[in-house]
Amino acid sequence: MMETSTQVHATVEQLGRSGDGMVRHEGRAWYIPGTLPGERLHLRFHDGEAELLERESTSPHRVEPPCSLSDLCGGCALQHMDQTALLEWKKDQVQRALNRSGFTDLPEPALYQTPPHSRQRLDVALQRVPGGIILGLHQRGGDPVDMTECPLIRPELLKLLPPLRECLSSLGALTGRGSLAINLLDSGPDLTLETPAPLSGSDREKLAAFAREHGIPRITWRPAPGRVMETAAQTGPVFHHFGCVRVSPPPASFLQASQEGEQAIREAVLAGLPPLNRKDRIIELYAGCGTLTFPLAQHGFVQAYEGDRAAIASLRAATHGSRAEGSERDLNRQPLLPPELNQARVVVLDPPYAGSGKQLASLLRSKVQDVVYVSCNPAALEKELPALKQAGFAVLSWTVIDQFLWSTDVETVLVLSRDPKRIRKAEKKRKG
Numbered sequence: 001m002m003e004t005s006t007q008v009h010a011t012v013e014q015l016g017r018s019g020d021g022m023v024r025h026e027g028r029a030w031y032i033p034g035t036l037p038g039e040r041l042h043l044r045f046h047d048g049e050a051e052l053l054e055r056e057s058t059s060p061h062r063v064e065p066p067c068s069l070s071d072l073c074g075g076c077a078l079q080h081m082d083q084t085a086l087l088e089w090k091k092d093q094v095q096r097a098l099n100r101s102g103f104t105d106l107p108e109p110a111l112y113q114t115p116p117h118s119r120q121r122l123d124v125a126l127q128r129v130p131g132g133i134i135l136g137l138h139q140r141g142g143d144p145v146d147m148t149e150c151p152l153i154r155p156e157l158l159k160l161l162p163p164l165r166e167c168l169s170s171l172g173a174l175t176g177r178g179s180l181a182i183n184l185l186d187s188g189p190d191l192t193l194e195t196p197a198p199l200s201g202s203d204r205e206k207l208a209a210f211a212r213e214h215g216i217p218r219i220t221w222r223p224a225p226g227r228v229m230e231t232a233a234q235t236g237p238v239f240h241h242f243g244c245v246r247v248s249p250p251p252a253s254f255l256q257a258s259q260e261g262e263q264a265i266r267e268a269v270l271a272g273l274p275p276l277n278r279k280d281r282i283i284e285l286y287a288g289c290g291t292l293t294f295p296l297a298q299h300g301f302v303q304a305y306e307g308d309r310a311a312i313a314s315l316r317a318a319t320h321g322s323r324a325e326g327s328e329r330d331l332n333r334q335p336l337l338p339p340e341l342n343q344a345r346v347v348v349l350d351p352p353y354a355g356s357g358k359q360l361a362s363l364l365r366s367k368v369q370d371v372v373y374v375s376c377n378p379a380a381l382e383k384e385l386p387a388l389k390q391a392g393f394a395v396l397s398w399t400v401i402d403q404f405l406w407s408t409d410v411e412t413v414l415v416l417s418r419d420p421k422r423i424r425k426a427e428k429k430r431k432g
């Protein structure tokens, strides 16, 4: 059969969710990586695929990518867009989710963007290759790209990569593909390694020597995510501060992407609390190790819930002397019920990427009037917001936090209320 090929000239209308420019051709949307809205493209459609032959015009928002790996590495989809336009685009993603859910008369959002070289959490892929290993992020849908540079991560982490690569390439356990999670904690980098084969005694010795030489308090090994972990090397205590409380996070625990992003989230959450007495109860759902719990405990008594056993154990161990308590609970299987939620003056929730599902449904059936919702996924928000609107909630304020610079991800803090007095007060403040 003869293959047909058509050449067309088209203009990028907008960016799709993955950050690729969208053009229309024969009634269908096509996504062209590396292009920006308004750019004129010469394209060839062939075999159900669109090939970019030439970019015929340049968006005023196009910039030189700061990293020479940007075409290859799948970590950043939008390094070719200036940071102001990027933040505006992220704001539009959230605004669209709000508008589509019926929240139309909105206040102006607060906007925040983390600077380059601020990422404190990193998940890298490892791959054994002839003569060594590749350590880096995956290409889009492909093999990892060796991370020889990265404008995203903290300088301490960047400096660690070459000796880390050397140490890991000497491990007998890294026979094929593996991965490494790095959390830069106050006590130093906390490493969690996955390798296809178990560590030998000699591998452990190499990791322990590496940990001693580079000030790494703990290296943990596991065969795969969710499997039992073993300490491969421990040279000192592991700790991190949330507010002024010292916590010992478990290996590979959830940590906000950057300190600056964490601070922006914390400030937006605290600013969104209704007036509280110290005795008032704050219910916090999806609390992790206590990133928000301990700052919230300065404002009321916090009941924190979290499904990850190790995370909630570390939160609980740090509650001594604070006005917070933690409980382990899988909020999908066993959401807090309306009578439990009704004890709270305000509910703060920070669910995982997929959203809060059954827990939100239960929250909406409760009498809770004030909610602060932290979300890292506008698509999940868009699924959940219509129910909040229907249940009578108004958006008092919203903060868009770009703590995933050059990616398409965005964090939002929504302050919601169905307390008529608080809504009136916020409206009055906004209008005049």
Ligand SMILES: C[S@@+](CC[C@H](N)C(=O)[O-])C[C@H]1O[C@@H](n2cnc3c(N)ncnc32)[C@H](O)[C@@H]1O
Pocket (backbone or CB within 6 Å): 254, 255, 256, 286, 287, 288, 289, 290, 291, 292, 305, 306, 307, 308, 311, 329, 330, 331, 332, 333, 350, 351, 352, 353, 376
């Ligand atoms: C986005 S993180 C937020 C953690 C914390 N608020 C922070 O800022 O560090 C989401 C948290 O939800 C927890 N989680 C995921 N699914 C859950 C479930 N079904 N029940 C309870 N917690 C869950 C994860 O373990 C994770 O700690």
